Amino acid sequence: MAEHAMYFTDERAQRNYKIRVGILKGLVYVFLSIFALFMVIPFVIMVVGSFIEAKAFEGFADTAKISYLGFSNWSFSNYQFIFSNGSSSFPTYFLNTLIVAVASTTVTVVTAVLAAFAFARLNFKGRDALFALLLATMMIPGEMMVITNYQTVKAINWTNTFAALILVHGVSVFYIFYLRQTFQQIPNELYLAAKVDGVGDLGYLVKVMIPIAMPTITTIIILSMMGAWNSYIWPNLVARGGWKYFPKHSMKLVSNGLRDMFSLTIANQPIPDTYKIAGSMVISIPLLIVFILFRKYIMRGVSRSGIKG
């Protein structure tokens, strides 16, 4: 604001202006801080709660006012429970989720790169009409697809298989759209130069386009992995039980495993809240690590899409 000082001839007016600006700035920071606190509190509850002994959370809110402050009650027993519950426990859910995330991301990226290449670089009849059709499907609510896909999976006996979890998410129109935009920004001259050098269409895709578009592809990989980590609706419909080929292996993914903890009972008592909080913590940490490492890629991708998962 200093550069505006010259507009004031009266010294007192100048000082008043400065004070007003200062107060305004202060209010801005107060407002921001209040909402920052609001954003952070759930995380604080999660971190602190996961280390509190189950006993400290017994009773009701008005009788146990110090439940979050009892440092003497800190323990790792919640985490011990999370990691020691037989075949239906978080290590299994982690493994399942990892398999689904890696496989579905691989399929999604391959289909997206190839399709985006066709739409961005190659000329063929009906290209624009086909692309418009794909974009139109983005407006259809996902429920319409889920209803038939659920019937299909039941009909071909894919319930409780990895195929059902992976292949249904084998393509994403949004990622095709996003990659096509990046591919289109690559100058035509490179393509012509490659042609002169005798590089074919696919060679050009692999040697030139993919390396140039690598930041976008990285964003897609991260968002797609996060999507698998957060997916809940579809696995909840088709993978609630044991694996079709080895029923002792639970097919649940992390989100479903956590959700089902709510109905869990130990000796006819609902499990303690602290166990549930530790479960939340365990499946949130990988996401937060990914966020810290790839903040730039995630924020760029998200500001273009707005899809979560």
Place this chain on the structure above:
Amino acid sequence: MAQEVIVPSSDGAAAIDATKAKLVGKRKLINLPQWAVAWIVLIPALFFIIWFMLFPIVNTTLFAFIGDFYYDKGGSFALAQFVVATTKNSQQSSFGFNNFVEVLQNKVFLHSIRNTAELVIIEVPLTIIVSLLLATFLNSIKVLKGFYQTIFFLPYVTNTIALGLVFNIAFSRGSGGLVNILLSAFGVDPINWLSDALVGGVGKATRAHQAVVIVTYSLWNGLAFKILVFMSGLATIDKQYYDAAKIDGSSSFTIWRRITLPLLSPQILYITITSFIGSFKMYTGVMAVYQGQSSSTGYYFGPTTNPGLTDGDEWIPVVGWIYRYLYLYPTEPGIPSAGSLVLLAIIMMITVVQFAVSKKRVHY
């Protein structure tokens, strides 16, 4: 020096010949015309798109229009099954609006629409206004800007179920219920925010209590993306406008009202439309926040013993109703299909209205 002419040496000529030979050799392998290459690389994507997206859209629409039909072996080919059954006369079914009539007379479906509509009307404007303010403020500061930005973005990279669970516990009557702990510090009696059963001597949660929880959660959950979009919009506004306004002596509010808002209107329109659609399709978050607390919401998609399809009191969103019906009555996909088409119609109506209203107000 200038007269010297560069003549390719014999070595160079040989190299060119070699390249040409290589080139011709390669050409034979890659001789396909462009359109053929295009369709070949499109095969994987189209395979999945047709199987899991285009076909389902058509099939689900058909489900919705085939009334009173039972798909005892799963209904992946609605029309074929319908035609076979009708020609064999094995089932009494009809093609028409029967499913829609049934859906629109279903009390819980209507109730779920009301629930969702109420949430949308409160939550969407609130979230947009708060995120617009936060983005403007963030844009006006330099110190700690990145710090605040990262914190506001955090909710976006969390697991919906995990954080919904945390909200559930924060609002619970249990001793982990931070909200009730804070309220009791101010002398307010504990409130049963979520459960529709008697908990700890406190009676049923009212709709208003439940709405407070859901709105708080969706505000927390929805700010990140909107702030990000508004921030990227603000970054594109030319600084000259602000300098000119400052020289004219305009107040901060006037600048915001007359410059920032109009220039941000494309982003505001985009966010308004996507928020309305997103909130109308809200499901996972609600399921996560309610968890097992509500006896009638149950924990899969609803209770398995009492389908709850006649209960009018619970807080279930439209999408929740669709999935629950699909899961509980797998042989009757016609009803949830009709429900999803009604949802599609509502979403499209809202979008059309918003585009019409915004035509005069959005500056591109």
